[in-house]
Amino acid sequence: xxxxxxxxxxxxxxxxxxxxxxxxxxxxxxxxxxxxxxxxxxxxxxxxxxxxxxxxxxxxxxxxxxxxxxxxxxxxxxxxxxxxxxxxxxxxxxxxxxxxxxxxxxxxxxxxxxxxxxxxxxxxxxxxxxxxxxxxxxxxxxxxxxxxxxxxxxxxxxxxxxxxxxxxxxxxxxxxxxxxxxxxxxxxxxxxxxxxxxxxxxxxxxxxxxxxxxxxxxxxxxxxxxxxxxxxxxxxxxxxxxxxxxxxxxxxxxxxxxxxxxxxxxxxxxxxxx
Numbered sequence: 001x002x003x004x005x006x007x008x009x010x011x012x013x014x015x016x017x018x019x020x021x022x023x024x025x026x027x028x029x030x031x032x033x034x035x036x037x038x039x040x041x042x043x044x045x046x047x048x049x050x051x052x053x054x055x056x057x058x059x060x061x062x063x064x065x066x067x068x069x070x071x072x073x074x075x076x077x078x079x080x081x082x083x084x085x086x087x088x089x090x091x092x093x094x095x096x097x098x099x100x101x102x103x104x105x106x107x108x109x110x111x112x113x114x115x116x117x118x119x120x121x122x123x124x125x126x127x128x129x130x131x132x133x134x135x136x137x138x139x140x141x142x143x144x145x146x147x148x149x150x151x152x153x154x155x156x157x158x159x160x161x162x163x164x165x166x167x168x169x170x171x172x173x174x175x176x177x178x179x180x181x182x183x184x185x186x187x188x189x190x191x192x193x194x195x196x197x198x199x200x201x202x203x204x205x206x207x208x209x210x211x212x213x214x215x216x217x218x219x220x221x222x223x224x225x226x227x228x229x230x231x232x233x234x235x236x237x238x239x240x241x242x243x244x245x246x247x248x249x250x251x252x253x254x255x256x257x258x259x260x261x262x263x264x265x266x267x268x269x270x271x272x273x274x
Contacts, residue, residue: 004042006035010051014038017057022071022141023196023227025220041070068143075142079113080158081120081166084213087242087264088117091209092124094240098208099133105208110195110231111215112138115149115188116158121211122184123170131187137204139193146190152180195227206236214244225252232256235269242266 006014008031015026015034026034035050042053045066057063057070082088091107098105109118118138125131140146148154152171159167159178167173171180193200195215210231216224228249231241241256242264243249249256249267256267 002043003035003039004048004050004053006031006038006050010054011035013054013058014050017054017067018071018074019220019223021067021196022074022194023219023223024071024074025218025223037073038070041066041073072142072144075113075140075145077113077142077145079116079214080160081116081154082161082163083117083120084245085120085161085163086262087213087245088121088124090262090264090266091211091240091242092121092128095125095134095208096128096130099130104133104135106135106205107137108204108207108210108234109136109138110193110210110212112140112145112149113142114145114154114158115152115190116154117211117213118188119149119152119180119184122187123166126170126184126187134187135189136187137189137191137207139191141192141194143192146192149188150185150190152182152185154178154180195230196223198230201230201234204234207234207239208236209240209242210234211242213242214247216243216247221252225254228252228254228256232269237269237271239269240266241269 011031011034019025038050042050045053047053047056057067095105095107107121109121112118115138118136122131122136125134138149156176156178170184171178212231216227219227232255235241250258254267257270259266259268
């Protein structure tokens with residue numbers, strides 16, 4: 001499919017609209033990449049000018065829904081089961097102790113894409129016999145990704161770090177496609193959430209742990225700082241925020257305390273009076 005020309009002034013308008021709506025940042029060096037992706041949606045919608053498409057997104061009553069669809073095509077869905085599994089193992093051990101002490105921990109996997117991370121965590125919690133005692137929320141900005149997650153349908157690439165004993169117990173491969181067990185899918189609450197939407201995040205309540213891994217790298221520092229503040233506000237005192245191994249919150253001057261446990265970095269909200 002041919003691309004429509006994305007002139008610098010229109011690139012600036014579109015990139016700003018996308019960033020304000022989703023947090024995803026496109027710099028000048030990404031102009032050709034954005035041109036290709038936006039052209040697909042614009043042509044499908046019947047536009048032959050990206051400026052006209054921008055005006056539609058910005059001002060037409062149907063624009064917000066079309067903008068959601070555009071962002072669906074921009075979001076990166078690179079994930080797989082048991083990715084950076086040690087962090088999840090450490091968290092699962094903590095959660096198991098809390099459940100056995102009579103608590104019901106609340107966990108949130110933010111930006112979960114097609115669900116491999118929360119489902120991995122659900123497997124680990126089931127292995128420890130505590131899954132029924134946990135509230136597990138998984139969210140993403142992409143409704144299409146969430147629909148796939150709810151169905152438990154994944155691709156074979158998502159199995160590349162799968163340890164022995166998972167297939168056949170927690171999932172089966174049917175006609176070349178992995179399918180997760182229905183009771184595991186039911187143990188997760190799936191919800192569409194934009195991580196820049198303060199009101200929606202406030203409605204979710206507070207959590208003992210929030211996982212937002214390999215997400216902040218797609219944001220500019222100002223947006224990443226704002227999202228970090230929103231996620232910090234969603235933690236109970238003493239709650240943990242887990243980010244990706246290549247991400248660091250220290251440069252943001254966050255109020256969270258960083259601690260290293262078994263080779264994993266946890267960012268912890270200080271307890272009251274600490």
